[in-house]
Amino acid sequence: MLKPILISIAVASTLTACGGGSIPSSTTLVQTAAKPFLTLNGQQPLVVAHRGASGYIPEETYEAYVRAIELGADAIEPDLISTKDGVLIARHDPNLAYSTDVDKHPEFANRKRTQVVDGESQTGWFASDFTLAEIKTLGGISTDAERPQQFNGQYKIVTFQEIIDLAKAKSTSTRVIAVYPETKNPTYHRAIGLPLEDKLIDMIKAAGWNSKTAPIYVQSFEPSSLKYLKSKGLNTKLIQLIDADDVDMKTGKLTFAAPYDKPYDWAVAGDKRLFSDMVTPAGLAEIKTYADGIGPWKPYIMSVKGTFGADGKQLDVNGDGKINYADATSLPPTTLIADAHKAGLMVHAYTFRNESRRIPADFKNDPKAEYKAFYRLGLDGVFSDFADTAIAARTEYVQELQAK
16 A cells, blocks of 8 residues: 655546546536537546656556546556566666666676667666566666655556556546556567567457557557557557657757657668657648557647847846756747647647746746646647646636636
């Protein structure tokens, strides 16, 4: 069970959307009594708990997913990688050094090595060198120094099957918890003899979820992974993730540098296109042939731009001695949401967070103001590290619509 957490977390949701098939009656009443939502399907935006309640608890642990559900999330999101014995587990990276306490386990010291992952040389401990039983001895850790550290090592790594079982156990007749898995580094896993896709298909079918109306979305940065899943009979909602490297604060334009310039399967195939090619009308039309939606990094929808002095250096607008998003201002939104909807694609943007360094200055350090700006554009869903904040903002947005 979840150990006591000494954090005040307000759950502000009275209108939690169903992650799959039907819509709860409360949502239906809102839609008939007020201006319709601008989302593709006319339903309220989906709140996806990114890696669980990762703003409060070490990410992708069982406890993080339990807490995310308690906070009211519509869907819980795991990244899927493989153990040595072929079990799908929830970790953001094959390199366990990034999000576990593996370095505190002397019995595994001799497994530290250097491995190339998606063209990037990394040193650490890799999940493919560990059995599930061994990985279950490790504890998750917070990957953000500004977030609670007192729970590091206390909570164990969770399997995808455990996440499926949790979602089913917590679902009710009026609230269905959706699951939103990502095939993580699928080309890499295929190359080391631990492909993800067939196991994922088998588990989804065993769960009885192999349909468009089932409470599951499957996402990937690599088109070939989604296309393979579809070709092998996976009938769930499929989402193409779209990344970039950074934002040029002088112009607000997105920048592209490996390994965040293009899907890694494109890099291996010698495809010269970039992620930015996916958001053109032609790119969206191509995605529609194999997927149901896109998951873009949020600056594709609303980017930011800094203020620069005569010396060419970005100004520390808020005077905190640091240069970050809090010193930048949001730019007018692009047409991506409208373009995607025109192509018949839903749009779920990532990642929304509460830390002040990540919130553009025009939102005045209010994360709810940022959510509402995106909701007003017709965004179909948000990936959030703080599901409670996303839902509180959504509730305020619903009240805003009702007042019109």
